[in-house]
Amino acid sequence: MGWVSESLDSIRSLQIRHVLTQVVSLGMIVTSALIIWKGLMCVTGSESPVVVVLSGSMEPGFKRGDILFLHMSKAPIRAGEIVVFNVDGREIPIVHRVIKVHERKDTKEVDVLTKGDNNFGDDRLLYAHGQLWLQQHHIMGRAVGFLPYVGWVTIIMTEKPFIKYILIGALGLLVITSKE
Amino acid sequence: MHSFGYRVNALVTFAVTILAMLCAMASLSDNLNVPSPTAEVEVLNINWFQRQPNGNDEVSLTMNISANLQTVFTWNTKQVFVFVAAEYETPQNSLNQVSLWDGIILSKDSATFSIHTTNKYRFIDQGSNLRGKDVNLTLHWHVMPKTGKMFADRIVMAGYRLPEEYR
Known part of the structure; x- marks a missing residue:
């Protein structure tokens, strides 16, 4: 009980200037995170520079919860690369490896076929009905870097939303009650 | 200043920094291999x-x-x-x-x-x-x-x- 009343006292004793400082510093944190994210988008040329692996279709290379860094350079797609692609009619992007490439001579357009390392067959069953190949516009980026386990934070937060609210609440309380 | 929260914060920050540096060094060391x-x-x-x-x-x-x-x-x-x-x-x-x-x-x-x-x-x-x-x-x-x-x-x-x- 002592802790609660103490916190209440500290909230009561806040002064307007102190509150403003807290708001500004909180804003700094949020905006700098946004700046880093948008900056990464510019540097990598990919609309989502970091993705979390959600399925086991690339095991044992990538497990659920691993993080991939994407890059979308001008260099053409080649067989063996791991690409992240969106299929029409599916919301969640897929991370799989390119196994076939056919590049047109005149237009430089590519036809790409992908497969998950841990899947038995290629991805034609995952593509839209009747779709045989992926084109450049389906591809969001190619994986260039890898970091294990870190993605579990996002997986847990999206699957157990109450943990997210508890975390945000605790952080907010900490910011409000902390004195500096 | 030396409250429990600050110490935990400092410790976690330090640990994460060291871990990130180790990961970066492990990745960089791959370049030495020919x-x-x-x-x-x-x-x-x-x-x-x-x-x-x-x-x-x-x-x-x-x-x-x-x-x-x-x-x-x-x-x-x-x-x-x-x-x-x-x-x-x-x-x-x-x-x-x-x-x-x-x-x-x-x-x-x-x-x-x-x-x-x-x-x-x-x-x-x-x-x-x-x-x-x-x-x-x-x-x-x-x-x-x-x-x-x-x-x-x-x-x-x-x-x-x-x-x-x-x-």
Whole structure:
């Protein structure tokens, strides 16, 4: 009980200037995170520079919860690369490896076929009905870097939303009650 | 100033920083390794060679693939994905890459191998250009690290000329 009343006292004793400082510093944190994210988008040329692996279709290379860094350079797609692609009619992007490439001579357009390392067959069953190949516009980026386990934070937060609210609440309380 | 919260915060920040630095150093140390792998692919037999009803050529072949990729492995290597692709040019396409076989190597001990196999994925052209076509058989490998940057390289081996007639 002592802790609660103490916190209440500290909230009561806040002064307007102190509150403003807290708001500004909180804003700094949020905006700098946004700046880093948008900056990464510019540097990598990919609309989502970091993705979390959600399925086991690339095991044992990538497990659920691993993080991939994407890059979308001008260099053409080649067989063996791991690409992240969106299929029409599916919301969640897929991370799989390119196994076939056919590049047109005149237009430089590519036809790409992908497969998950841990899947038995290629991805034609995952593509839209009747779709045989992926084109450049389906591809969001190619994986260039890898970091294990870190993605579990996002997986847990999206699957157990109450943990997210508890975390945000605790952080907010900490910011409000902390004195500096 | 020296409250419990501040100490925990400092400790966690320090630990994460050290961990991030270790990951970065592990990834950077991969650059010190200069691999010198060897590989050989031999086409033993054309099992069949035909034109599909939709007009695309398809060929089935038996190969012998032997390679030594031990020098590709470092202490930061989780696995090496290795595949053999047929690469060729056609009047319509400036590059065709068709994966014929692939495998995952998990340890340095199993990085020397020799296998006898038919093509794992169907070798189908976009069109009917495979008769008498010279294809380059290339062995590619993609290194998946335990953490950090991924590497890839390849060895282009001697070309192989497909038969002039369907069989």
